[in-house]
Amino acid sequence: MATTVEPSAPAPTAVRARAAISQRTLRNDRWWLNPAITAGVLLSFVVYATWAAFQNADYFARPLISPFYSPCIASVCESARQGAQHGVHVPTVGIIGTWWSISPALWILIIPLTFRFSCYYYRKAYYRSIWMAPPACAVGEPHSKYTGETRLPLIMHNLHRYAFYAGLLLNMILTYDAVVAFRDTHDRWGHMSVGTLVLVVNAVLLWLYSLSCHSCRHIVGGRLKHFSKHPVRYKAWGIVSKLNQKHMQFAWVSLIFVGLADAYVRLVASGTIHNPYIF
Amino acid sequence: MTYDLKLRIWRGDSSGGELVDFSVPVDDGEVVLDAVHRVQAVAAGDLAVRWNCKAGKCGSCSAEVNGRPRLMCMSRLSDFPQGEPIVITPMRTFPVIRDLVTDVSFNFQKAQLVPAFTPSAEQPQAPFRMQQVDVERSQEFRKCIECFLCQNVCHVIRDHEENKEAFSGPRFFIRYSELDMHPNDGLDRKALVQDERGLGLCNITKCCTEVCPEHIKITDNAIIPMKERVVDVKYDPVRFFRRRAARR
Missing domain, CATH: 1.10.1060.10 (Alpha-helical ferredoxin)
Structure with a gap:
């Protein structure tokens, strides 16, 4: 006699746990060195930029203007200068009226700070070194909860491309500043000083940093599905992609140099050093 | 040149485990997976490890070597300082089945x-x-x-x-x-x-x-x-x- 065998239910999949390893990391290299250096440089820049932005003095030494204060969009540029350059006329675009009595740099710095804060490279840099999410690859992070860039305020990083557009405008103005620096202290054209070189190098580095940006790469051609239908944009995408491979280097060099450019103009404007003319 | 390599390999399963010390002879030019196979051959025949091509193309032998996620078959022993033990653990993110084998x-x-x-x-x-x-x-x-x-x-x-x-x-x-x-x-x-x-x-x-x-x-x-x-x-x-x- 045949017997009926009830089909047995499939065996439940065993609920497995991760390997019990108590150490936060088993890495034995100096994984902490890179984030430590990154944090040190970033925080040093923040401290210097904050100090320089609140000085509200010594940012113009004809024909040089500090990149932290250009374009000078506050009327206060003309009236509230102090220090060795007191009384010197500063080129001003008086968008912000006289009601603004604090440093005009606070308006200008919004653009580069937003651009750099939302930059895909800097996100890696400060998420690792300052927020420690994670401090290094395969090193446990200290936070018990993580929501990434899914909610405010970090979801605002998705607007990076607008900071990029604003940054391009600022680059144009800083390029203009570098061009007008080919004058002497009496506004006669055809002269070049060390300060001129500083502003030119600063403008070039800022352009390289901006044009190597991931958003730029996307806007130029990355968003396309058919490169073959857009040969010019494909060519441009190829160029930006090459620059993009050096985005990290451009980010650091341009950050450090913009601080050095401000420091140079500040030292000249305060009379601490002389701005030697090459011709 | 043959020398004795010290290894610390995580052994255990979902219920628990620990790092176990081994010392096996290895040759110049070998990779971490070779050393693990030597452990299987001479010291722990029941050591579980997933592998296949030994050429970095199948993606089977993923593990963590000295805390860094890597393919064992692509980790040359000459890249590690001689005299110091090499620590090998399973991938942390996935549940462990046994020893170095995880459930992916x-x-x-x-x-x-x-x-x-x-x-x-x-x-x-x-x-x-x-x-x-x-x-x-x-x-x-x-x-x-x-x-x-x-x-x-x-x-x-x-x-x-x-x-x-x-x-x-x-x-x-x-x-x-x-x-x-x-x-x-x-x-x-x-x-x-x-x-x-x-x-x-x-x-x-x-x-x-x-x-x-x-x-x-x-x-x-x-x-x-x-x-x-x-x-x-x-x-x-x-x-x-x-x-x-x-x-x-």
């Missing part, structure tokens, strides 16, 4: 969630005619050997088990990118990858790129372009108003 089925579940290639209305049926310049960008992603080291190192799930439900991980973000860049794919997956597959959880720390044995630029060439494509449809206010104006 999480990845296969996430793979099933990816909507397959869907031909566009322009060329609904094969054979599809495509230009090389249109496909070469996503060919980089086809190099993936599915070793899941990128999934293992990603802190979103490595340090937060609770995110596994909502997060597909870098291996599958390159798949979504590949499909979105495909010249003849007609399905829009941008909102899906952002809202339901956890692209927004990625904070671009590039560890996936660092550990990829195929040197795929996962972050720069797949995740960030995908994030930018998501911005196009979800977060770009100019495009939003332009679309609304076009509808009127």
Whole structure:
């Protein structure tokens, strides 16, 4: 006699746990060195930029203007200068009226700070070194909860491309500043000083940093599905992609140099050093 | 030259385990997987390890060597200082089955969630005619050997088990990118990858790129372009108003 065998239910999949390893990391290299250096440089820049932005003095030494204060969009540029350059006329675009009595740099710095804060490279840099999410690859992070860039305020990083557009405008103005620096202290054209070189190098580095940006790469051609239908944009995408491979280097060099450019103009404007003319 | 190599290998299963010391003879030019096989041969015949090609192409022998996610078959012993023990543990992000073998089925579940290639209305049926310049960008992603080291190192799930439900991980973000860049794919997956597959959880720390044995630029060439494509449809206010104006 045949017997009926009830089909047995499939065996439940065993609920497995991760390997019990108590150490936060088993890495034995100096994984902490890179984030430590990154944090040190970033925080040093923040401290210097904050100090320089609140000085509200010594940012113009004809024909040089500090990149932290250009374009000078506050009327206060003309009236509230102090220090060795007191009384010197500063080129001003008086968008912000006289009601603004604090440093005009606070308006200008919004653009580069937003651009750099939302930059895909800097996100890696400060998420690792300052927020420690994670401090290094395969090193446990200290936070018990993580929501990434899914909610405010970090979801605002998705607007990076607008900071990029604003940054391009600022680059144009800083390029203009570098061009007008080919004058002497009496506004006669055809002269070049060390300060001129500083502003030119600063403008070039800022352009390289901006044009190597991931958003730029996307806007130029990355968003396309058919490169073959857009040969010019494909060519441009190829160029930006090459620059993009050096985005990290451009980010650091341009950050450090913009601080050095401000420091140079500040030292000249305060009379601490002389701005030697090459011709 | 033959010398004695000290190894500390994690042994155990889901219920617990510990690092066990071994010392085995190895030769110059060998890799970590050779040393593990030597342990199997001379000291612990029941040591569990998953491997296959020994050429860095099958993605089976993923583990953590001195705390760094790597393929054991591509980790040369000469890269480690002699005299110091090499510590080998299973991948942390996935449940352990035994010793160095982990249960990576999480990845296969996430793979099933990816909507397959869907031909566009322009060329609904094969054979599809495509230009090389249109496909070469996503060919980089086809190099993936599915070793899941990128999934293992990603802190979103490595340090937060609770995110596994909502997060597909870098291996599958390159798949979504590949499909979105495909010249003849007609399905829009941008909102899906952002809202339901956890692209927004990625904070671009590039560890996936660092550990990829195929040197795929996962972050720069797949995740960030995908994030930018998501911005196009979800977060770009100019495009939003332009679309609304076009509808009127």
